Amino acid sequence: MIHTILTDEWGLRHPIIGVPMAGASDGALAAAVTRAGGLGMIGIGSQTHPDFLLQQAKVAHLAGAYGIGLMIWALDERPDLFEAALTARPALLSLSFGDPTPYVARCHAAGIRVATQVHTHAEAIQAQSAGVDVIVAQGTEAGGHTGSVATLPLLQIVLEAVTVPVVAAGGIASPRGVGAVVAAGAAGAWIGTALLACPETRHPPVARERILSARETETVLTHVFDRVQNLPWPDAYPGRALRNHFTGQWHGRREDLGPSSEAYQTFHRHRGDYDIDYLYAGQAVGLVNATRSAEDVVKTLGQGAEQWLRQRMATLFDVNQFQSLADNTEKDCSQGVPEES
Ligand SMILES: Cc1cc2nc3c(=O)[nH]c(=O)nc-3n(C[C@H](O)[C@H](O)[C@H](O)COP(=O)(O)O)c2cc1C
Known part of the structure; x- marks a missing residue:
């Protein structure tokens, strides 16, 4: 078993969090991830009704500990979503x-741990000062x-900058990826x-x-889908989506996406x-090539990372020498770590 704060203190079998994905992860996916030994999360969009949040939370709760994800920029207009999340009492918000x-403070008062995703050194420092429990x-x-x-x-910048636990996000979809980020300190x-x-x-x-069928080269970081839906996402956070005909035509043309535009009409006719x-x-x-259950994905990532790390360590280090160093150190700590022969 891999030991990190997520396994040793949060009680997960695998150091894997199934992320909140508005429109993609509801109670069923969250429950499946939690049942597999990770922590599943429900994604809540800025337009979601709080009843949906509460219903999905009930589904996820049946499996055990779960999380909910909200977008901070939306909460000024939608304090009802934050209140609903507090009512649901997930393990992680x-x-x-x-x-x-x-x-x-209100999350902690309700016994809920808080995570926040950060994108820069400055955001990591702000998140730590805010008192969050985990920085992503x-x-x-x-x-x-x-x-x-x-x-x-x-990840390196954030690990150097903060003392709260850090989780890595973005581009991790194989045992090697999970092993790499935990080896780095996540x-x-x-x-x-x-x-x-x-x-x-x-x-x-x-x-x-x-x-x-999509390859790793077939995504685009774009504002088009937010602008054409009139969603006030901050400029600092475009969305990474699969490239398609619409992004090919309209990506980078934000002034052409208003309610009376051709792009707007096309988008809303073809949902x-x-x-x-x-x-x-x-x-x-590019690493997602087969239909697999969430349980299979989580277990493969968790168990596979452990196995891969063990094999890799044995290859990187001379295992016998490593063992004798450990034995010698245990016998006489006062001599310090013996020098390499
Ligand atoms: C379809 C989809 C929807 C997402 N929706 C949300 C969301 O509602 N809230 C959120 O905080 N992050 C959201 N994210 C970002 C994830 O939290 C996470 O950072 C990301 O999926 C991790 O990188 P990966 O996709 O390479 O695994 C979403 C990601 C995807 C793929």
Whole structure:
């Protein structure tokens, strides 16, 4: 078993968090991830009714500990979503894309841990000062809305900058990826795209087929889908989606996406047609090649990472020498670690 704060203190079997994905992860997916030994989360969009949140929370709760994800920029207009999340009492509330400071104390008073996704050094410092329990370093490879710094540099920057536990997000969809981030010092992996082809998502089969056939080069970081839906996402957070005919035509043309535009009419006439409609997904989509249950994905990532790390350590280090060093150190600590021969 891999030991991090997520396994040893939070009680997870695997250091894997199934991320909140508005429109893709509801109670069923969250429950499946939790049953598999990770922590499943429900994604809540800025337009969602609080009753939906409460219904999905009941479904997830049947499996055990679960989380909910909200977007901070939406909460000024939608305090009802924050209140509903407090009522649901998840184990973890993810408050991302804004400053979590105003919300942390009420979560803690309700016995709820708080996570926040960060995209820069400054956001990590702000999150730590806000008192969050876990900081998620979300790289630009991630599916959905994200920042502009890649996971690997961002993870190193955030790990150096803060003392609270850090989880890595963005581009992690194999045992190697999970092993790499925990070896670097992360408490676990925040997994979204790897779950997008699972039957437990809200996506219809036609959308899951698109995920299965997309390559790592076929995503785009864009504002078009927010502008054409009139969603006031902050400029700092475009969304990473699969490229399609619509992004090919309208990406980068934000002034042409208003309610009377051709793009607007086209988009709203073709919802569910994924040549036009959006499918948020990260660059790790190139690793998602088969329909697998969420349980299979989580267990493969968790157990596979452990196995891969053990094999890798044995290859990187001389195991016998490593063992004799440990034995000698145990026998006589006063001599310090023996020198390499
Ligand atoms: C379809 C989809 C929807 C998402 N929706 C949300 C959301 O509602 N709230 C949120 O905080 N993050 C959301 N994200 C971002 C994830 O929390 C996470 O950072 C990302 O999926 C991790 O990178 P990966 O996709 O490479 O695994 C979404 C991601 C995807 C793929």
